[in-house]
Amino acid sequence: MSDLTKLTLAGARDALKKKEFTSVELTKAYLDAVEGAKALNAYVTVTADKALDMAKASDAKLAKGEGGTLEGLPLGIKDLFATKDVLTTACSHILDGFKPPYESKVTSNLWRDGAVMLGKLNNDEFAMGSSNETSFYGPVVNPWRRKGDTTKIVPGGSSGGSSAAVAARLCLAATATDTGGSIRQPAAFTGTVGIKPTYGRCSRWGIVAFASSLDQAGPIARDVRDAAIMLRSMAGYDENDSTSVDRPVPDYEAALGKGVKGLRVGIPKEYRVDGMPAEIDALWTRGIEWLKAAGAEIVDVSLPHTKYALPTYYIVAPAECSSNLARYDGVRYGLRVEGKDITDMYEKTRAAGFGTEVRRRVLIGTYVLSAGYYDAYYLKAQQVRTLIARDFTEAYRSCDVLLTPTAPSAAFGIGEKTADPLSMYLNDVFTVTVNLAGLPGISVPAGLSSEGLPLGLQLIGKTFDEETLLRTAYALEEAAQFNAEPAAWWRA
């Protein structure tokens, strides 16, 4: 049998239906690949026994011609998702040993549809980071390397385990979350597809909370079709999340292949930022040409408040994180460091349990919410956020979807940006606006940098118009014909 891990999610799905191989065979092929890829540090927990049990159950259904849309397909789950009785730490020391007595809604949906869980994927601690270097379990290594160079490269973040695992074929697809770019930027850094749907499309119930008004789940996958299949299963209303939206989930896969003839694609001039590398600019121009050649109409648009998006984000996100992370107190779960009284216990537990980036954000959040500063920072930021969202509403009067680069550069080396938090934050310059406005966005691999690393283009859609977004992404993917693969240097 040829290497089963080479198939896409759609390819494996169709082959399982035709009984070309079994889910147990497919799952074993992935467990072997995971075992041989420890050098990437993509998985923090492997659930081999559970995976094989789930695969056997799927095979029984498939044999009878039954089964859901993801029946028998092995997936990786970001460690931010609560998985019943399976270690869930958000890659933080403070959640040591936490085994949730419940399952997140998004993963419940995947198991409902027959998917198989391979294990939990590494991420930046509490999803705070853009390079997967803040994880308590150490950095994830990007399967991609620069040409003729063995320097270890970051896989992006915070969903770096998800992006690396999909790129290295350690799962068919992965769940991820995106608060400021944490699905799209790692997808761009690894030559994979990542979609952050509209805020409210997926339930946040059972996802370890970072910034509740920005957090949203989505998949990272091999291609646009696989992302569409995953999203359909992950999305949907949940009475346990009051911000999840009760509207039907379309068959996203059916939207693909309808072409982009007559579609108006907006190009926001403010995204041509100072100091943007020429190759990113050139990639963007190529993307414009591709969509034009496919029949789309290109429209220049303006999003005048773009430059204020990152500073807005770095008030709103830390403020919400400082509130959300107040629950880690050494009482209810995870780590406890004893102290001379209860306050001392709280302070010692939180000092030992949080890493430096998480501590930095909790302190900033505490400061901007503290007495006397709320109006100057948080209220002001939420007002600017209204203006940023309004920019998009204005732009969508003259276009249906927007095209931008996903990130301002290709992936960088491990350790190259950790000394300067601000330079790390700037990675999210093109993605963070989308979270602030609650819109859907997708990153599609579109080429290689001069150093041989993947580069992505981002499409941004209208609220709950994931179908147009995916249809356009599919056209972009067809034009880009990105089929480069990383050399499998990590195989043990």
Add this chain to the structure above:
Amino acid sequence: MSVDQNTVRHIARLARIAVREDELPALAGELNTILDWVEQLGEVDTKDIEPMTSAVAMSMKMRDDVVTTGNLQKEVTANAPGAEDGFYVVPKVVE
């Protein structure tokens, strides 16, 4: 606005994170770099602009006011570093 070491000590106390005295200067520096950078929002005219309260315009769904879950004492305390008879155990808080 800039934060000094006393302010950092105060916010660390509010956040219930123990910070060593020798960490204060570096932390104050880092926080000031970030706070100076977000100061640029001051350029934006936000007079009469409503602060965003929901990323997507929607109205909350109502449900019947009934108990839908409960009796989960065992599950809720299962992960506690200290638990006894279905209660959390913490250092003594009342003398």
